[in-house]
Amino acid sequence: MSRRGGGPRNMSALLQQTLGKHRLARGVGRARAILAWPGVVGPELARLTRARSQHGPVLYVEARDHVLANFLTMQRMMFLERLQAALGDESVTELRFTVGTIHHKPAAPPPEPLPAPDREAARRMASATQGSDLHRVTLKAAEAVTRARRWRERQGYRPCPICGEPTPEHPCKACQVTLQNPVVRRAAHTLTRDPDRYPHLVTSLTESGADAARYLALGTLQEQLEVLALECVRSGGEAHYREFLAQQADTYLSLTLRKPRALLTPQDRRALPERVQHVLNA
Known part of the structure; x- marks a missing residue:
């Protein structure tokens, strides 16, 4: 029979009981260290490394190349102390670095400047929010829409006979639904x-x-x-x-x-x- 009296149960104790019942507590504990790694090493090293797995108290981290792996190995005590501070415990007592394949996605190039007529068209689209806190965000969205339209025009798309947007279908898919x-x-x-x-x-x-x-x-x-x-x-x-x-x-x-x-x-x-x-x- 479930307990009805005595006030609400401690949520932390209830969560621990649930995790233990389903044998999830250990997996969650290991995931904490993997998720905490990018914040411990900072954005630059986070782009060049990846916390791969934890076995017992050992966290295995992949580095982009041998030079970086050797550097991290020499500095492992510093990173270990930072990791333990971030976790608030000593569930990780050792760091081991290996060379792995780190897929670094290059930063997107800055958007091309819009010609004056297109900038004016974007301003008109965002004019409803002029003077409000949303205007800057709305203007960026309008410029993105204008750039997308220019790209479709360069692909040779003809205007939709209803809405006028460049499209490979005539009418465009949105207008077909309407x-x-x-x-x-x-x-x-x-x-x-x-x-x-x-x-x-x-x-x-x-x-x-x-x-x-x-x-x-x-x-x-x-x-x-x-x-x-x-x-x-x-x-x-x-x-x-x-x-x-x-x-x-x-x-x-x-x-x-x-x-x-x-x-x-x-x-x-x-x-x-x-x-x-x-x-x-x-």
Whole structure:
């Protein structure tokens, strides 16, 4: 039966009992010395050595080469005293140094300076945190994003038709996920009938969601325009086909140019597919 009275048990005693029960105490004790080694020798020697294992009271340490191993052997008493002080006990009473393979990762080169236009773009991205403690961190993140974009552009990646980020996929993977959102697909259906709703969608769906809906709507409208243009030609230019084609063309242009239908001009028709231009201008 478990003990219910007498107050809470000492957590240290409970931990020792648990470790002993599962035979982990010895392994944890040895791991302490291995983990403490980098702090004992300092960052420079920690890059050139590695505490490998502990057998009994002996800690085995690998060094990069024979010269360093000999130096550490001559200075082992100093390092041993530091290690025992760090551990707070004498669970390690001897250090032995051998030559091993130390994989030293070279320091990363400093980031390349950003051209003035890219620096300004990064500043605009971080402008929301201007004057706060987060601004410096946000600016660094914005510069990193800008450098990543420049790298993708140098690889020959073309801009995503929705978000504009250079990408090998078109649309990019993130926008492909957005395109599958049922809310975005319903919004796209709305835009095929009422393109002037686009600014309201930016508020309700955010700009990325609204642009994804616009992309889907434009794809649907372009297919409809091609079919209507063909029917106009087949029917000999019947008025009702041509009128419907003109209406759909205005919807397509409004979304393409991000311009209200009431402000469209005849010159804007140059943004229509070529076949549709020919039919409307005939």
